[in-house]
Amino acid sequence: MIRIKxxxxxxxxxxxxxxxxxxxxxxxxxTTVYExxxxxxxxxxxxxxxxxxxxxxxxxxxxxEGDMVTAFSAIAGG
Amino acid sequence: xxxxxxxLLRVNLTTHKVTTEDVDPQIARDYLGxxxxxxxxxxxxxxxxxxxxxxxxxxxxxTGPLTATPAPTGNRYMVVTKSPLTGAxxxxxxxxxxxxxxxxxxxxxxxxxxxxxxxxxxxVNEDQVEVRSAAHVWGKDTHETTxxxxxETSAEARVACIGPAGENLALMAAIMNDKHRAxxxxxxxxxxxxxxxxxxxxxxxxxxPLHDTEGMRAISVETSKNVGADVKKGSNMxxxxxxxxxxxxNTLGILPTRNFLQGTFEHVHNVDGDALKDQYLIRHxxxxxxxLSCGRLTEVPDGPYKGKGEGxxxxxxxxxxxxxxxxxxxxxxxxxxxxxxxGMDTITTGMTIAVAMEMYEKGYISEELIGxxxxxxxxxxxxxxxxxxxYNEGFGKDLAMGSYRLAEKYGHPELAVTTRKQEFPGYDxxxxxxxxxxxxxxxxxxxxxxxxxxxxxxxxxxxxENPHSTxxxxxxxxxxxxxxALIDSSGLCVFVAIRYVFxxxxxxxxxxxxxxxxxxxxxxxxxEEVMKAADRVYTLExxxxxxxxxxxxxxxxxxxxxxxxxxxxxxxxxxAELDKMLPEFYEKRGWDEKxxxxxxxxxxxxxxxx
Ligand code: SF4
Numbered sequence: 001m002i003r004i005k006x007x008x009x010x011x012x013x014x015x016x017x018x019x020x021x022x023x024x025x026x027x028x029x030x031t032t033v034y035e036x037x038x039x040x041x042x043x044x045x046x047x048x049x050x051x052x053x054x055x056x057x058x059x060x061x062x063x064x065e066g067d068m069v070t071a072f073s074a075i076a077g078g
Numbered sequence: 079x080x081x082x083x084x085x086l087l088r089v090n091l092t093t094h095k096v097t098t099e100d101v102d103p104q105i106a107r108d109y110l111g112x113x114x115x116x117x118x119x120x121x122x123x124x125x126x127x128x129x130x131x132x133x134x135x136x137x138x139x140x141t142g143p144l145t146a147t148p149a150p151t152g153n154r155y156m157v158v159t160k161s162p163l164t165g166a167x168x169x170x171x172x173x174x175x176x177x178x179x180x181x182x183x184x185x186x187x188x189x190x191x192x193x194x195x196x197x198x199x200x201x202v203n204e205d206q207v208e209v210r211s212a213a214h215v216w217g218k219d220t221h222e223t224t225x226x227x228x229x230e231t232s233a234e235a236r237v238a239c240i241g242p243a244g245e246n247l248a249l250m251a252a253i254m255n256d257k258h259r260a261x262x263x264x265x266x267x268x269x270x271x272x273x274x275x276x277x278x279x280x281x282x283x284x285x286x287p288l289h290d291t292e293g294m295r296a297i298s299v300e301t302s303k304n305v306g307a308d309v310k311k312g313s314n315m316x317x318x319x320x321x322x323x324x325x326x327x328n329t330l331g332i333l334p335t336r337n338f339l340q341g342t343f344e345h346v347h348n349v350d351g352d353a354l355k356d357q358y359l360i361r362h363x364x365x366x367x368x369x370l371s372c373g374r375l376t377e378v379p380d381g382p383y384k385g386k387g388e389g390x391x392x393x394x395x396x397x398x399x400x401x402x403x404x405x406x407x408x409x410x411x412x413x414x415x416x417x418x419x420x421g422m423d424t425i426t427t428g429m430t431i432a433v434a435m436e437m438y439e440k441g442y443i444s445e446e447l448i449g450x451x452x453x454x455x456x457x458x459x460x461x462x463x464x465x466x467x468x469y470n471e472g473f474g475k476d477l478a479m480g481s482y483r484l485a486e487k488y489g490h491p492e493l494a495v496t497t498r499k500q501e502f503p504g505y506d507x508x509x510x511x512x513x514x515x516x517x518x519x520x521x522x523x524x525x526x527x528x529x530x531x532x533x534x535x536x537x538x539x540x541x542x543e544n545p546h547s548t549x550x551x552x553x554x555x556x557x558x559x560x561x562x563a564l565i566d567s568s569g570l571c572v573f574v575a576i577r578y579v580f581x582x583x584x585x586x587x588x589x590x591x592x593x594x595x596x597x598x599x600x601x602x603x604x605x606e607e608v609m610k611a612a613d614r615v616y617t618l619e620x621x622x623x624x625x626x627x628x629x630x631x632x633x634x635x636x637x638x639x640x641x642x643x644x645x646x647x648x649x650x651x652x653x654a655e656l657d658k659m660l661p662e663f664y665e666k667r668g669w670d671e672k673x674x675x676x677x678x679x680x681x682x683x684x685x686x687x688x
Binding site for chain 2 (some may be wrong): 007020027048049051075
């Protein structure tokens with residue numbers, strides 16, 4: 001089981017059972033960050049920022065039990 | 079001349095004498111406008127060592143060559159003066175409508191000198207300039223003041239004013255324009271208050287003539303189209319303003335929480351953009367001619383925090399909210415309204431209360447002193463403190479000095495999270511290293527608005543940088559500092575400039591902005607020239623700091639950032655690694671190893687050597 005977190009406008013791609021933008025999903029062993037996040041309808045280019053457990057990682061990093069992949073739209077603000 | 083009026087208005091508040099002056103076209107070109115022109119005049123005319131709250135300090139309102147042009151977000155002005163909070167430079171940016179109206183008076187710059195003997199406001203209706211009594215609005219909040227002054231001048235006028243906080247010289251006092259927009263940071267409102275200047279009212283029809291009106295129209299349409307395409311796709315800035323950011327920084331573990339004791343907040347979903355949107359958002363509100371429209375009109379319809387106004391933006395959530403451990407959104411929204419009405423910078427206000435909360439919890443200050451318990455998360459106490467600060471009542475007197483002086487007075491300077499005595503904004507530099515270097519070296523003290531490398535470290539704009547790495551950050555920080563000096567001098571808003579005007583490729587980065595400035599002014603700038611001019615502006619500001627007594631010895635980070643590793647989140651165990659970046663940064667800036675601009679650098683930029 002891993003967790004997917006979508007922030008702000010990206011929450012729209014999650015199923016209704018998501019709580020505060022987070023859902024749990026089961027993925028086969030060896031699934032990478034890229035493979036897990038590509039199940040969701042968000043741009044997988046430089047329009048999105050994707051982090052693993054809050055860290056900047058290679059998209060080919062394999063996931064471990066309990067990991068959290070978070071995605072948000074790359075946009076200036078703050 | 080085009081784009082710029084090349085005219086400044088000078089008002090001596092002591093004598094009420096009003097003069098107008100021409101701006102030398104070469105100076106205009108070399109210093110770009112806005113923030114650049116302002117530091118040119120400030121450095122030339124004022125001893126940087128003056129007491130910031132004395133009549134000798136000069137207060138400058140400065141528009142840029144793109145203000146009041148069709149350029150999208152050409153709606154900004156800068157307030158530049160010596161800061162009473164930091165003792166360094168203050169340059170605070172604001173949008174809304176006032177800056178456009180100010181430029182339509184036919185002047186690019188207003189310079190206020192001296193001190194009025196009684197409260198006054200200045201009405202500028204093109205060439206008709208009057209210094210009028212403000213006795214009837216002194217003591218009133220920014221909203222009432224704005225309404226009264228518009229009613230007695232014109233519905234067509236726009237107002238920038240201070241509230242009680244500025245009158246009472248609170249060091250976090252802001253200058254509010256159009257009620258809800260703030261030139262917030264570094265105590266610019268206290269400088270206005272020290273001059274007995276309650277408000278500036280601007281009106282007129284003198285749009286600056288443009289060098290190439292058709293070209294400007296075309297490039298503006300093009301830029302607005304790109305913004306519009308994002309808005310159509312569901313841009314967070316349109317839907318949430320910056321209030322979506324707490325979820326981002328919480329995910330990265332750099333969300334200021336309980337005076338930076340933590341980097342994540344367990345109740346973040348109570349105070350994030352979704353909560354705000356679902357509960358209190360009425361609609362988005364734009365500054366003048368902004369296709370992005372990131373402002374939020376909100377309302378708490380009933381209950382003890384009932385009210386209506388604008389905000390909160392991210393920086394307010396991360397200071398008055400998570401910074402104070404506050405998770406009651408209605409109270410946080412109300413606190414934001416109060417800061418706007420009293421005329422206060424929410425960042426310094428919130429983070430000063432946060433320090434007081436930590437001092438109270440640690441037993442360094444007593445309930446007796448404060449007048450009530452002041453625990454993290456106590457939103458009613460937080461609101462009570464805001465009022466005390468604005469009105470200088472009781473313990474509010476201590477709070478109104480900001481967190482650095484507060485912590486020092488009660489023997490715990492290590493608790494103040496400041497640089498150059500100014501409170502940190504919403505990115506913990508232990509988990510965003512570039513931001514640490516930025517805060518340590520910023521000419522206005524800790525600020526994200528002086529070269530926000532969080533755009534790359536946090537938001538991936540225009541490219542993603544690893545926030546934990548120090549590598550390449552000196553170059554990045556310099557590049558962003560110069561870029562922000564350029565934007566602040568041009569009259570555009572950074573939100574749109576960084577994302578939609580600057581190129582991803584750093585080599586041709588400012589090309590479109592240079593083109594816009596040329597279409598406006600006809601100056602024929604190359605991209606290299608505008609970046610060099612921005613470097614000139616930044617370096618002259620540094621010279622001001624050195625003479626003001628806020629030189630390289632202040633290029634430091636506070637104790638907590640260097641010695642207390644983050645206890646939680648993805649950046650757990652990390653501290654800010656300033657010493658790894660500072661020497662290379664000095665080198666990149668053309669400063670010597672001690673942090674002073676070299677003679678060669680000053681000559682290269684055409685700056686005075688002494
Ligand atoms: S992006 Fe926001 S702050 Fe900037 S001009 Fe537009 S509405 Fe104003």
